[in-house]
Amino acid sequence: MKPTSKRIAAITLLTAVAAGSAWIGYQYRRDINRARSRVATGSQVISTPCGSIEYAETGNGPPILAVHGAGGGFDQGLLLAGPIAKSHRVIAMSRFGYLRTPAPSHPTIALQADAHACLLDALGVQSAAVIAWSAGTPSALEFALKFPERCKALVLFVPGWFPPERRNLQRLGPLEAVVFNRFLQSDFFFWALTRFFPSLSQRTVLGTPPAVVAGATPSEQARVAALLVQISPVSKRHIGLSLEGQMTSGDLSKPLESIAVPTLAISVEDDLYGTYANAQFIAHHIAHSQFHGYRTGGHMLVGHNDDVTAAVLAFLQDHEVIAQ
Numbered sequence: 001m002k003p004t005s006k007r008i009a010a011i012t013l014l015t016a017v018a019a020g021s022a023w024i025g026y027q028y029r030r031d032i033n034r035a036r037s038r039v040a041t042g043s044q045v046i047s048t049p050c051g052s053i054e055y056a057e058t059g060n061g062p063p064i065l066a067v068h069g070a071g072g073g074f075d076q077g078l079l080l081a082g083p084i085a086k087s088h089r090v091i092a093m094s095r096f097g098y099l100r101t102p103a104p105s106h107p108t109i110a111l112q113a114d115a116h117a118c119l120l121d122a123l124g125v126q127s128a129a130v131i132a133w134s135a136g137t138p139s140a141l142e143f144a145l146k147f148p149e150r151c152k153a154l155v156l157f158v159p160g161w162f163p164p165e166r167r168n169l170q171r172l173g174p175l176e177a178v179v180f181n182r183f184l185q186s187d188f189f190f191w192a193l194t195r196f197f198p199s200l201s202q203r204t205v206l207g208t209p210p211a212v213v214a215g216a217t218p219s220e221q222a223r224v225a226a227l228l229v230q231i232s233p234v235s236k237r238h239i240g241l242s243l244e245g246q247m248t249s250g251d252l253s254k255p256l257e258s259i260a261v262p263t264l265a266i267s268v269e270d271d272l273y274g275t276y277a278n279a280q281f282i283a284h285h286i287a288h289s290q291f292h293g294y295r296t297g298g299h300m301l302v303g304h305n306d307d308v309t310a311a312v313l314a315f316l317q318d319h320e321v322i323a324q
Contacts, residue, residue, distance in 0.1 A: 027195070032187055035232035043074045045100050050111070050118035054094040054101045059085030062152075062316075063125050065116060066092040069134030069160065070244045071184070071205070071231045073099040079230055080133055080157075083309040088316075091128070093119055095136065097240030107243055109250045113142035117150065129153040129316060134275070134299065135160040135244045138252070141282075144261040145254050153319045154263040155312055158207075158275040158299050159282055160248045184241055190234040201228055207272040208298025216302050224300050256285035263289040264315045266308060268297040275299070290315065 043056040056074040064084060066077035077092025084090060096112055097103035104111055116139060120128060127150045132140035137159040144151045184190060184205075194201045199210035206228060213224050231237065263286045267279035276293065283291035292311055297304050 024192075028188060028191055031191060031195075032233060035229075036236075039073065039075060039099055039233065039236060042078075043094070043100070046119070046122050048115070048118035048122045050115040051104065052100070052102060053115060053119045053122075054099055055119060055123075056092050057089065058082075058092075059088050059090050061088040063120075063128040064088045064090045065120065065128045065130045066090050067116070067130060067132035067136035067140050068092065068095065068098070069132075069136050069158075070241060071234070071237055072133070072136075073237060073240075075099075075230055076133075076227070079226065081131060083305075084131065084312065087313065088129075091119070091123065091125070095139070095240055097243050098237050103239050103243060107247070109138045109142050109247055110146070110253055112139035112247070113146055116140075116143045117147050120150065126150065127152050129155065129319075131155040131157070131312070132159070133157045134273070135248050137161040137278075138247055138250060141256070141259065142252055144259050144263075145252060148260055151261045153316060154259075154261045155315065156263065156265045156279065156282065157308075158267050158271055158273065158301070159265055159278045160244075160273065160275060161252075161282070162249050162278060163281050164251075184234055185238055187233045187235045191232060194228050194232075198225075198228075202298075203272065205231070206298070206300050208300045208302060209270055209272065209296075212270070212296055212298050212302050213300075220302050220305060223305065224302060227300060256282060257287070259286045260288065261286075262315075262319045264292065264312065265289065266292045266301070266311070268294045268299070268301060268304075270296050271299045273299050 043054050045052050045054045054074055056078055058078055064081065066081040068076040073094040074092045081090045081092060094101040096107045129152045130140045130143060137156050138161040140154060140156065141161060144154050202208050202210045202213050213221060265279040265283045267276040269276050279291060283289045294304055301308055
């Protein structure tokens, strides 16, 4: 009995689907194993009065505490602070719930700031400049409030701390909410999102307009791609991600006006997470502060990496956080 054309078509389709599924499965297993291996090395876990804290160090010179943003960990801190490490000792930690740093039963911004101090104590570091990205901003601000003698300078990239009057603003659209609620809970779904829908990933995960990335230099495009890939495995960051809502909208122990630490706030008008107004607010309310703003670049400051690095190094030099 000869197979009909419909049967041949069905068999061909099933074969193609099976082959495609096998290829996707292979690609996923390869990439996720690489990601898991990457975060399993290159860091240490140290015991402190504030609990266990994961950290890594790179570079030599005056110490910089690198406080990562949402979806990060010590690895994101090292990646983002890479240019600074050429002249400074960068201490990159994993915040509560990220990678190998456990979250306390009732995490707060104040407890996270205490953990920063505990880490510095454990490493024998009396004082350091603090550089924070996005959702790392609240605990960096609180650290400057609680331990002003230990915070030599404060640099805030696209600050993810929302003042009271901006906390009720809708920060995530329906599409972004779906991505955060579904794709940031599964290693496979997140991998598929970043692998097959890079523009959607840039917009929803990185808060950066895809057109800005498309028009950037190859080196900047590679930097964005590296930041996106670096979030895997997302399952090891899920607890930390689930805490960000309360950590970025919580109250600080004192008004911003109480901060006496020299502060540099940097943001971009088209940041899809809306941090431009935050940066302006922070710079307006802290006495010894500077504000650097750009028109385009998104949450990843695309196209401004070299300029921002130069500005940060100049700021640190102005406040004597320089190599001896």
